[in-house]
Amino acid sequence: MELRFESNPDPGRWRHRRKEGKGRSVVAFVMVLLLFGVLGGGAWYGYDRFSGRFLAADFDGPGSGEVIVEVKKNDTASAIADTLYAQGVVKSARAFVNAANENPDSTDIQVGQYKLRKEMKASDAVSMLLDLKNKYVEGAVTIPEGWTKMQVFDAFAKASGLKYEDFEKAAADISKLGVSAEWLKRTDGKKVDKSNIEGFLYPATYEIPDKNPNATAILKQVIVKFNAEMTKLNFVETAKTKFNISPYEALVAASITQVEALLPEDMAPVSRVLYNRAYSGDFPCGCLQLDSTVNYWLRLNGKEGKSSEKLTIDELHGDDNPYRYNAPGMSIGPISNPGELALKGAIEAPKSPYFFFVTIDAKGTMAYGKTFDEHNANIQIACKNGIPIC
CATH class of the missing domain: 3.30.1490.480 (Endolytic murein transglycosylase)
Incomplete structure (x- = not known):
């Protein structure tokens, strides 16, 4: 087999010789x-x-x-x-x-x-x-699952030669980038911030124009991809009919699940725990109580995220933090940009009685609990397996 570019009428394509001897005895x-x-x-x-x-x-x-x-x-x-x-x-x-x-x-x-x-x-x-x-394509930018908008803006700025602030300015009103009105409302009484593009930056590879790159055009390209993927998943209708919540709330859940769950099989169960905490009325505070949302707030403010034991009382519960530990209901907004598996998990979450989850081994295996006692027992298993949460 050989690649004969010089004699190929379509340069850049390759050909191989026909197989010889086929059918011989x-x-x-x-x-x-x-x-x-x-x-x-x-x-x-x-x-x-x-x-x-x-x-x-x-x-x-x-x-x-x-x-x-x-x-x-x-x-x-x-x-x-x-x-x-x-x-x-x-x-x-x-x-x-x-x-x-x-x-x-x-x-x-x-x-x-x-x-x-x-x-x-x-x-x-x-x-x-x-x-x-x-x-x-050289110069293209690949957005991995779980990146924040800050990371995405930084990558786009470096690849395009534009400033980080150019992307912040371009994302000042996501409705002007192609996010439809269906995504700009919630069923829980909270408002959607139209200046927050977090969650809508679909993880994929995007080409950056060689000449005259434009931040608005680049972000519009991302939203086109987001809308196409949401249509494939039938995300909007499923969120509304199966869970009786807005697609934005399901997107928020997917963004948290992307950060919390390490294995594909845990995407849907973790999303269900979030729904059970926020909406069931059976979780004492009716809140999420997650370090991941608190750490997102820290990163929004230019700080590093912290492990659980290092988060201060003020960081966890400060009134100025809309992502605080005990904020009621589903989080005020997404905390990452979720990929396909996390998005599917948010709209396929099976019914369960669980209110707790914890990673219990180095493989990322998740254990679930109905009560705080069950959760503590799972934490002890994690500690025995060397997971640093004790």
């Missing part, structure tokens, strides 16, 4: 091996080309995380395979070569950088290299 195959053996080292080529199909280790899942992989000009398929193997994308180089051979569209893979996942099935890796949506 075993006898013919053996004869080919013998012939190559006579010629010397060619026997290895024949064995590698044909028997490699049956000796290609492959992952069987979709993979996880994100890896930037580069396809260079004049790369052979084997070279691409070696790159993918070296970066932990595929289990063997041969698996990718075989998958490329079996996909007639693989000749259309273009030169450039691509966002792939670790430990992918080889055929999925080929498909992702063919999907230009996965092509990485």
